Amino acid sequence: MPLSERQLDVFADKHAGQMPFDTSPRHLAGPGDARHVTHGLAAAGWATVSDPLSAEIVMASPDHRYRLQFDPQSATSAWWRLRAAPGGNDHGWYAEFGELVPAEVLAGLTDALIARSSPQSDPWQPVTSAGWQHDDAGTALSPDSLCRIEHRPMSEFHERPSWHIEVRTSSDESFPGPRIWHAYLDEHVPDHLVGAFLGALADLRPLQRGMFDRTAHHRAVQDPSPMRPQQVVDAHTARVKTIRAQARAGRRQQTAPATAPAPTTAVQPAARR
Template sequence: MRLVPVSEQQLAQFARTHEWRIPFDASPRHLAGPGDARYVTHGLATAGWKRTSDPLSTQLVLTSPDYRYRLDFTPGNGMFAWWRLWAEATETERSWAAGFGEFVPAEILGAFTDALIAPPPQRHSTPLDVLDAAGWLIDARGAASSPDATCRVERHTDRPDDPRAAWHVEVCDPDRPRSRLWHAHFDTGTPVHLVTAFVTALADPAPLQRGMYDRTALPSVTQQRSTVTPEQIIEAHKTRLNSLHALARAARRHSTTAAAAPASSAAARPAARR
């Protein structure tokens, strides 16, 4: 199975990383640790995003085919964001940016970047609707806290009825409330369906698979031997990439067709009589 532009060599390297590991289920997932960054980067690459940074640099920069989006991955960036995504303004949408800390699980961040590739849903819930349905505690200010009280999601806006809110996610050690483990921030221009995709993955009760010696956000994270095999992890990765590649191709065809339609209509219109 070959995915374009993710090469056979890149897929083989991913497989070599995971085929020898014994998977453990880590929960809650927001404390599972960063996991494999290729969950994010392979997903974008198979949708046509290109590396535009120096190949010898520790910083990775991926740029979307239309050059509107840019993702920066800067490992070792202290307490600041390791991942940053920028979106340029268009005729119909304002510019926006999002940032994510070191220990954000790649699978949760991947839900956000996958939603960039997929077409926006016709109907979607708000982030707080999703968290409320998942059993998170919603306080009087409209902020949501996870059942274990380690994760908090807040909506920031000057007016309660303003749809252009900023969203902030913070994960802390419950024994040290001010010790931030990781964060995510979405500024006021971020489309709500993208934030919803992120919090949907965040609140999913299903554990994430990690290797025995992988870093987790807290040493106390519950881990038990998984029923998921290394082969299933590798195959699921390939299947997801195939799906994203198909979505990206369909989106490009739709964009090309939509752009050609006005031109065709104009060409078919009879010339005005003089």
């Protein structure tokens, strides 16, 4: 079922009634509204294939290759799971994300997925540009040292290493404290998707949260946002409409008939005199 105007109105009713607060850093901002992810996918033509009366949401891409599961009743620490089936010469892959991952950060990855573009970029570039500590061992620490990114080998049997992101309650390396949330992306997740996730994570712009929204840690900084509630709603609506227009343009391009080659006129040989 495509994203309806009624669903957008429900989102607007919630957010238009609460004053936004600029919340940073992003890794401590809390989960936010899951519809930042699900509305974007629905606008791109993904279908909900789960029981509509269940708390679990399962969405599938139009080509059925990709599948997203959101399970707020999961018995594990992973509430979000994203899978890609093998296709053509591409490997299948798997990624998972914990309960308190900010929805806007995860949407950075899913937006890049549905855009179907794969620029060759260094996944570390947005992290280092944001001032995170990056070393040659394949790790990076956020400025507050609460978020750690690791790019490490799975085993000697895998050619490409996997990505592990953890946010902890303490910056003490000897006792980092309990884990707040995590993300895991296996060795076959495309680099541009990893880069999109890390870029959204390290983005210095604050996320908007309501006064009583759950944050991930007491060190999250909240200040009254210069944005009005309606501007938050308008930004979400504009993003969804852009994704919808891009998806429609992509479908038209795929179904457009091939242009017939221009007819050629045979050159007749000159008559002999």
